[in-house]
Amino acid sequence: MKQLLIRRLIQSIPTLIGASILVFLVFTLAPGDFVTQMSADANMTQERLDEIRALHGLDQPLYKQYLTWMGNLLTGNFGESVLHRQPVTSVINTFMWNSFLIAIIVLVLQWIIASIVGIMAALRQYSIYDSAVTLIVFMAMSFPSFFLGLLMLKFFAVDYQIFPLGGMRSTGSTLTGWADFWDVMKHLALPVIVLTLLNIGSLTRYFRTNMLEVIRQDYVRTARAKGLKERVVIFKHALRNALLPLITLFALEIPGLFSGAIITERIFNWPGIGRVVLDGIFQRDYPLLMGFTMLLVVLTIVANILADLMYGVADPRVRNR
Structure with a gap:
């Protein structure tokens, strides 16, 4: 039973990495983002929108965005919810x-x-x-x-x-x-x-x-x-x-x-x-x-x-x- 558990844990690592890449790409490559939503709700200049994107790292290449996001996940940092203005972990836990x-x-x-x-x-x-x-x-x-x-x-x-x-x-x-x-x-x-x-x-x-x-x-x-x-x-x-x-x-x-x-x-x-x-x-x-x-x-x-x-x-x- 111990060997079965160890084998399943090892096999789950590639699955977890593959799933994380897929999740990241699905949401990252989706049309628009929360900055786009903000521009629709408020009258902002393009310079201000670019500044917000840079602040959240959205202007970085995809692989850098993924590595940053995954590194934060491994430390328990899921980011901050744009809608609730709280850490994602707090929103989920609530x-x-x-x-x-x-x-x-x-x-x-x-x-x-x-x-x-x-x-x-x-x-x-x-x-x-x-x-x-x-x-x-x-x-x-x-x-x-x-x-x-x-x-x-x-x-x-x-x-x-x-x-x-x-x-x-x-x-x-x-x-x-x-x-x-x-x-x-x-x-x-x-x-x-x-x-x-x-x-x-x-x-x-x-x-x-x-x-x-x-x-x-x-x-x-x-x-x-x-x-x-x-x-x-x-x-x-x-x-x-x-x-x-x-x-x-x-x-x-x-x-x-x-x-x-x-x-x-x-x-x-x-x-x-x-x-x-x-x-x-x-x-x-x-x-x-x-x-x-x-x-x-x-x-x-x-x-x-x-x-x-x-x-x-x-x-x-x-x-x-």
């Missing part, structure tokens, strides 16, 4: 955890619900239950996030006023302790419901498909032929092997915990990192966008390594490769 709060709750709910519903659908293949689950799953997957979000707001926030319209806390709230906790939970409810409904469909199908594939294997038939109880056959023999392909999927959802849900956060006015990134795109806040994208790159690489390690724990054959 808003990312709000997105993480929603994402971790959605992750737990969707995996619990999808595992139960998907496994039961596989065990009752072609039954009324399986057909109903398939229909509901495809209906949930077909709804656009903005439509489902607005629909939830219409019924539960406007018509019946069960949940608040949006935000993270009530306007002007001075609540503390448990009162503040429940206030945040009420504001969390609708975004969590929407994201869970949108994400649960594909995961349910994964569970159903993997379980169907496993319960048709010879070793499952052998276990039944030995007279083992169906509960033991399913949960001890079949379920463990059905979960193996899902380990990778679970690990690869780690970057999504920090990336935010842009459309959902916008609809519910949730102060998450997805909404901040969307504003950064409109304002061409490239330091923020580049820093956040590189953070997701690192998280994705770490998630891949973690997936390999988790798979190695679950399947000893992987460790010896």
Whole structure:
């Protein structure tokens, strides 16, 4: 396992360098920059614009700009956000955890619900239950996030006023302790419901498909032929092997915990990192966008390594490769 970890870490270095070059080129070579945006918003002379570009090193050759940016990244300096007038690390740290709060709750709910519903659908293949689950799953997957979000707001926030319209806390709230906790939970409810409904469909199908594939294997038939109880056959023999392909999927959802849900956060006015990134795109806040994208790159690489390690724990054959 130690050798597997070392090998994966070494292999990730070229990937990280290549991704950093790609991220830098995508944003650097994009038409316009924040200086262009400033010139559109304010009446500046060309000399002043050139001075601002020189101040931020935008007049340097691309390779020098890249080496400077990469060197700053290695020291933890992601630059300064043009839109927020703060270090990029401060902006990300402020808003990312709000997105993480929603994402971790959605992750737990969707995996619990999808595992139960998907496994039961596989065990009752072609039954009324399986057909109903398939229909509901495809209906949930077909709804656009903005439509489902607005629909939830219409019924539960406007018509019946069960949940608040949006935000993270009530306007002007001075609540503390448990009162503040429940206030945040009420504001969390609708975004969590929407994201869970949108994400649960594909995961349910994964569970159903993997379980169907496993319960048709010879070793499952052998276990039944030995007279083992169906509960033991399913949960001890079949379920463990059905979960193996899902380990990778679970690990690869780690970057999504920090990336935010842009459309959902916008609809519910949730102060998450997805909404901040969307504003950064409109304002061409490239330091923020580049820093956040590189953070997701690192998280994705770490998630891949973690997936390999988790798979190695679950399947000893992987460790010896």
